């Protein structure tokens with residue numbers, strides 16, 4: 332069986348340093364996906380991602396514009412990332428053989444809203460135009476490559492409870508805070524080709540006001556796995572004083588790239604030496620049964 336191992340960084344908010352880069356070299360995933368909110372518009376994290384010696388795809392989040400409505404800070408982040416950024420576009424990683432399509436950059440969720448910074452950089456855009464851009468990027472992906480969607484906020488439709496993958500937890504009443512353009516694009520892409528995985532962040536795992544932890548994975552009827560990677564802060568210490576670094580982790584069976592499927596998805600906390608110290612397994616595919624006669 333051919334397996335692709337993907338590490339996902341969820342909402343670093345500045346928590347990325349040289350030890351993360353060293354840890355990543357030990358873990359040696361086939362690719363790294365970064366869901367945005369790298370920092371508040373500083374250039375240190377995007378520059379560090381650019382130097383990584385492995386295939387990387389990234390999308391920027393709402394915090395990456397800083398507090399700069401002019402769009403200049405957001406533009407500088409885009410320049411820093413260069414080809415790593417795949418917002419509203421297609422990034423084909425070869426190796427390892429993976430098509431990554433980016434959703435709408437700079438989103439803060441809540442259905443469809445363009446910030447002043449996003450409008451300044453990308454111009455005004457309708458929900459329909461945004462969905463079309465995402466769908467067109469997926470339609471241009473090579474059929475021989477498995478397809479993954481990379482978004483800052485996940486799609487609408489994953490539930491309206493505070494603890495759902497994109498549920499609003501900071502204000503009553505709880506509601507679905509997912510993006511509607513992405514939901515529309517997902518439906519259209521699923522009509523074109525199989526879509527094994529959508530990864531995103533923005534909606535932090537730790538819920539506000541003592542409401543516990545967010546459900547960070549769900550699967551739809553088409554078999555698409557939706558994974559929220561936003562464990563914030565992603566740097567921590569355990570009770571033994573050991574430093575922890577969070578990655579979401581996905582293993583894809585790509586034996587048939589057109590019908591790639593998620594074998595395993597988990598939230599992982601590693602020690603700096605690469606030891607897997609804690610893991611929350613979210614999804615584990617059933618082993619294939621006997622072939623139908």
Ligand SMILES: [Fe+2]
Nearest residue numbers: 368392393533
């Ligand atoms: Fe965010």
